[in-house]
Amino acid sequence: MSTLVGRSGLAVLVVDAQNGVLAQAHDRSGVVRRIHGLIDRARVGGVPVVWVQHHDGELVRDGEAWRIVPELVPRDGEPVVHKSWNDAFEETDLEQVLAGLGVDRLVVVGAQTEWCIRATLHGAIARGYDALLVADAHTTNDASPDLTAESIVAMTNAYWTWHAAPGRAAGTERAADVDFSR
Numbered sequence: 001m002s003t004l005v006g007r008s009g010l011a012v013l014v015v016d017a018q019n020g021v022l023a024q025a026h027d028r029s030g031v032v033r034r035i036h037g038l039i040d041r042a043r044v045g046g047v048p049v050v051w052v053q054h055h056d057g058e059l060v061r062d063g064e065a066w067r068i069v070p071e072l073v074p075r076d077g078e079p080v081v082h083k084s085w086n087d088a089f090e091e092t093d094l095e096q097v098l099a100g101l102g103v104d105r106l107v108v109v110g111a112q113t114e115w116c117i118r119a120t121l122h123g124a125i126a127r128g129y130d131a132l133l134v135a136d137a138h139t140t141n142d143a144s145p146d147l148t149a150e151s152i153v154a155m156t157n158a159y160w161t162w163h164a165a166p167g168r169a170a171g172t173e174r175a176a177d178v179d180f181s182r
Contacts, residue, residue, distance in 0.1 A: 003128035003167040007104035010180065011048040012038060015088060015110030015120055015138075017072050020058060020065025022111055025139040026149030032071050034137040034175040035109045039072065045180035048101050051080040052088040054116065086119035089127060098129075105130040105169075107178060113140040114152050121160060121170070130169040133160045137175045 017035060022028050039049050051074045059066045061082075074080055079097045081088060088094050098106075106124050108131055110117060117138050124131040135157045140149045163170035 001167060001169045002104035002130045004104040007099070007102045009048070009102040010105045010107065011050050011098060011101060011103040012042045012107045012109065013050050013052060013088070013120070013124075014039070014072065015052045015108065016054045016112065016116050017051075017069055017110050018053060018059060018065065019067050019069055020063075021054070022069055022139070023065075024141050025111055026141065026153065027139055031109075031111075031137055031139040032069060034134070036071060038107070038109060038134065038137060038175050038178060041178075042107075042180055043075070047180045048103065049074070049078050050094070050097060050101075051078060052092075052094070052110070052116075052120070053080055053082050055082060055084055086116045087123035088116065088120040089123040095127065104128070105132070107132050107134060109134045109137040109175075111139050113138050113149075113156050114143070115140075118156060121163075125163070125165050125168050125170060128168065132170070132178070133157065133172045134175050134178060135161075135172040 055061045081092050081094045083092045121131050142148045157172050161172045
């Protein structure tokens with residue numbers, strides 16, 4: 001259903017699964033385990049995995065906080081896109097990478113839900129991609145005592161489940177339900 005012409009591929013987009021981002025994240029071990037499982041299934045199915053890595057004043061390139069968590073290791077040849085904005089498409093080569101792979105549909109996982117995940121989902125839809133959010137494979141931190149990480153994840157899942165745009169598909173699925181054979 002995407003609006004991108006001449007593409008019919010799917011990719012997993014792993015957003016900011018970095019030490020400094022996930023250090024105190026809600027359900028960190030469960031989310032990382034589910035991302036790992038998705039990546040393994042994608043690789044077996046020949047579905048590309050594209051990694052996104054944020055850098056800024058707190059996530060300094062090549063620093064320990066900037067590194068991708070040790071449980072999730074990009075394989076040789078898997079693209080790594082470096083970004084400094086919430087939307088992984090802004091001022092990066094992500095669009096060129098996805099075009100080169102023939103991708104028009106994204107399965108999005110990672111962190112931080114209310115910042116880089118939401119911005120990247122919107123960036124994908126605005127650029128013509130279908131964007132599936134894996135409901136139990138993204139996370140964040142508590143924003144305040146009243147705005148917990150769990151509530152941010154739940155609200156984003158509810159919001160993205162019903163998101164729509166002409167000619168593009170959004171939605172959510174649990175990690176166990178993502179089917180890479182479609």
